[in-house]
Amino acid sequence: MASENKSIPRLEKTANSQQLIVNGKPFLILGAELQNSSMTSAAYMDTVWQKLVDTNINTVLGCVTWEDIEPTEGHFDFTELDQVILGARKHGLHLVLLWFGSFKNGISTYAPSWIKKDVKRFPRAHLRKAGGLLETCDVVSIFHEEVLKADIKAFSALMRHVKEADEAYSTVIMVQVENEIGLLGDSRDGSSTANRRFSEPVPTPFIQHLSTKWDTLHADLKRNLQVFKTLAKSSGSWEVVFGKSQQTDELFMAYHYAIYVEKVAAAGKKEYALPLYTNVWQNYVGDDGDNAFPVVAGGGGAPGDYPSGGGVSNVLDIWRAFAPSLDFIAPDIYLNDYSSSCVKYRHLDQPLFIPEQRRDEYGARRIWKAFGSYQAIGTSPFGIDTLKPETNPFARHYGLLASVKNIVLEAHRNPGSSVGFFFDELLEDGRDPSPSTIARFGDFEVTIERSFVFGKPGAGSGMLIHLGDAKFLLIGWGFQALFKNLSPKSTFTGILSFTEKIVDPETGKLTTGRRLNGDETRSGKFCIMPDEEPDYGGFPICVTIPARTMVAEIEVYSLEEDSGDL
Numbered sequence: 001m002a003s004e005n006k007s008i009p010r011l012e013k014t015a016n017s018q019q020l021i022v023n024g025k026p027f028l029i030l031g032a033e034l035q036n037s038s039m040t041s042a043a044y045m046d047t048v049w050q051k052l053v054d055t056n057i058n059t060v061l062g063c064v065t066w067e068d069i070e071p072t073e074g075h076f077d078f079t080e081l082d083q084v085i086l087g088a089r090k091h092g093l094h095l096v097l098l099w100f101g102s103f104k105n106g107i108s109t110y111a112p113s114w115i116k117k118d119v120k121r122f123p124r125a126h127l128r129k130a131g132g133l134l135e136t137c138d139v140v141s142i143f144h145e146e147v148l149k150a151d152i153k154a155f156s157a158l159m160r161h162v163k164e165a166d167e168a169y170s171t172v173i174m175v176q177v178e179n180e181i182g183l184l185g186d187s188r189d190g191s192s193t194a195n196r197r198f199s200e201p202v203p204t205p206f207i208q209h210l211s212t213k214w215d216t217l218h219a220d221l222k223r224n225l226q227v228f229k230t231l232a233k234s235s236g237s238w239e240v241v242f243g244k245s246q247q248t249d250e251l252f253m254a255y256h257y258a259i260y261v262e263k264v265a266a267a268g269k270k271e272y273a274l275p276l277y278t279n280v281w282q283n284y285v286g287d288d289g290d291n292a293f294p295v296v297a298g299g300g301g302a303p304g305d306y307p308s309g310g311g312v313s314n315v316l317d318i319w320r321a322f323a324p325s326l327d328f329i330a331p332d333i334y335l336n337d338y339s340s341s342c343v344k345y346r347h348l349d350q351p352l353f354i355p356e357q358r359r360d361e362y363g364a365r366r367i368w369k370a371f372g373s374y375q376a377i378g379t380s381p382f383g384i385d386t387l388k389p390e391t392n393p394f395a396r397h398y399g400l401l402a403s404v405k406n407i408v409l410e411a412h413r414n415p416g417s418s419v420g421f422f423f424d425e426l427l428e429d430g431r432d433p434s435p436s437t438i439a440r441f442g443d444f445e446v447t448i449e450r451s452f453v454f455g456k457p458g459a460g461s462g463m464l465i466h467l468g469d470a471k472f473l474l475i476g477w478g479f480q481a482l483f484k485n486l487s488p489k490s491t492f493t494g495i496l497s498f499t500e501k502i503v504d505p506e507t508g509k510l511t512t513g514r515r516l517n518g519d520e521t522r523s524g525k526f527c528i529m530p531d532e533e534p535d536y537g538g539f540p541i542c543v544t545i546p547a548r549t550m551v552a553e554i555e556v557y558s559l560e561e562d563s564g565d566l
């Protein structure tokens with residue numbers, strides 16, 4: 001039966017999202033994912049734990065592979081996992097376990113050998129090739145019951161064991177069910193069994209969901225359903241109802257993958273009711289990307305170039321409806337536009353968690369957008385164990401976030417009270433790729449732009465939190481904030497006070513450091529949160545101070561004058 005213990009990690013509803021609760025308190029995941037197979041060895045992890053602590057990480061994402069825990073069918077071995085959990089606990093770290101079961105990156109390479117070698121009991125999916133040829137691929141077919149039953153048994157055993165070993169400690173706070181699910185190389189499984197299911201009537205609950213929930217469906221899904229609306233068919237095969245296209249194939253695969261994963265997740269949750277999710281390899285439909293890398297490097301824009309049937313935004317509603325035991329669907333964001341991806345996965349107020357993303361400075365700057373603007377419960381750069389803390393950019397970003405986490409979590413409970421932003425390095429020709437961020441809080445409009453210097457402006461990132469009335473908290477570096485009261489009666493907006501804040505490392509409470517003014521406000525024009533090493537460009541007067549605490553509080557004010565005084 002599912003655990004009744006309310007002290008175990010759980011998600012708790014907020015005004016427009018959810019927060020992760022760990023040990024009875026809201027928890028912000030400052031996470032990092034290991035290289036694919038790192039957590040299969042406790043001895044290896046013993047060389048890594050301290051590096052992770054020194055990088056200011058509080059949560060580690062790592063694999064539990066089916067081939068490791070059930071090398072022989074029916075015989076489970078959790079020896080390595082137990083040692084890993086103890087290692088994390090010893091170092092004060094939490095874990096998110098990644099179940100590499102039937103699927104990892106659209107294939108089945110982490111399934112045990114007894115699954116891989118028995119094609120009669122565990123049939124493979126088939127790719128449709130030119131000339132009507134079929135190609136056996138390295139992934140089990142979801143249209144056969146035996147592999148599903150075996151995956152359910154293994155995942156249930158895992159969750160049961162984690163409960164026995166860790167419920168009293170909450171070292172493990174979430175579990176990812178499978179990894180980047182979907183079919184690569186074709187838009188749908190072309191096996192005979194899959195073809196038969198494809199030609200059968202579309203399940204009535206599927207059509208009813210699309211019809212009755214039309215107004216709330218994701219815009220990306222609606223675009224793929226125009227043929228469905230035009231045909232106005234309420235019954236028939238998948239092609240009869242939705243037309244013949246790769247998008248119809250993707251709908252078919254998404255529904256059946258969601259049903260498959262739901263059965264695995266539901267069985268595991270009965271054993272131990274931790275928060276569960278699955279992650280998604282993104283597509284590039286309607287996405288201009290976030291950098292100069294070619295689209296094909298990340299999968300492309302057609303189902304099968306990216307894993308067809310995985311929970312991309314154009315089938316996200318299907319996953320949410322037919323895999324309800326998953327608490328949310330999480331985007332892996334590498335080459336897609338970061339901000340728009342965050343927006344897509346806050347659909348219907350589901351919580352945002354980014355389990356995989358870039359681990360460089362470019363990626364690190366973007367987490368402020370996730371936490372500041374989209375109430376993310378956590379972020380996680382991939383491949384963190386092969387970086388040194390002293391050169392890992394996340395050490396600085398996570399260090400600052402860790403110091404203000406309670407303030408950030410409080411802002412998450414008040415929708416619209418914060419905004420995150422980032423400013424990338426200037427382009428080689430001097431152009432600025434990062435626009436200003438403009439936000440409104442009550443009557444005050446705030447413009448956040450790259451910090452002014454006499455030399456070359458640097459990169460920057462951070463967040464602004466509205467504390468109420470005319471008070472704001474600025475967190476980060478490399479930016480400046482300009483305030484304006486938009487009331488038609490206001491004739492002047494000024495800075496009443498601007499104070500550097502020092503964060504108590506034990507309590508997280510803020511105390512006042514220096515009172516800033518003059519050069520730090522460009523004589524009252526705006527508040528500067530400078531870089532750690534601002535460029536003076538050869539100018540002989542050092543009017544920009546280096547960043548110190550990277551936290552400051554500002555109170556602004558507005559004047560209203562009679563027309564006769566102007």
